Amino acid sequence: MAIPDAHHDEPIEPILPEIPDPPVRVPLKFEDWASVLILSALALITFGNVIGRYLTDTSFAWTEEISVFLLIVLTMTAGASAFVRNQHIRIELIADGGSAQRRRRLALISAVVVLLFFMLLAVLSARMAYDDYSYGDTSPAIGVPAWWYSIWMPILASAIALRMAGMLRRLLRARA
Known part of the structure; x- marks a missing residue:
């Protein structure tokens, strides 16, 4: 059975339609x-660590510390x-x-619960970052102050809370 020739002038439809951002x-x-x-x-750090392990049979401890931090931020x-x-x-x-x-109604409940969760996470993680700062904790591999890592959690949780507040505001303004 012959395969029909493809028409090169026809546009190719995407598998998933592009949904505009809200x-x-x-x-x-x-x-x-x-x-x-x-x-x-993360990919570069991991690749460098794999090459380093292959060539030297040793691992760089600092790469894991930074990778864990970057995974949380990601x-x-x-x-x-x-x-x-x-x-x-x-x-x-x-x-x-x-x-x-x-x-x-479910979208409103979801937005409120997520907003409250990230507000609570921001407050509690800010307390943790403050404790890291006030006690002078340092990271195990590099030895930098631990608050350099922990300070990002309340900042990012607050950013998500602000995004959720905006989403909740749009949901409340939308017609039922």
């Missing part, structure tokens, strides 16, 4: 670029954009099923 005051490009740069840094930056784009993990049968009023 209207936000601060563009999501910040989180997108931060995630890309952090993931690139999780927070990517999580912020996932929440705003409504691409976070959820049970779609429950979240997207039912009437429009039910879906709106």
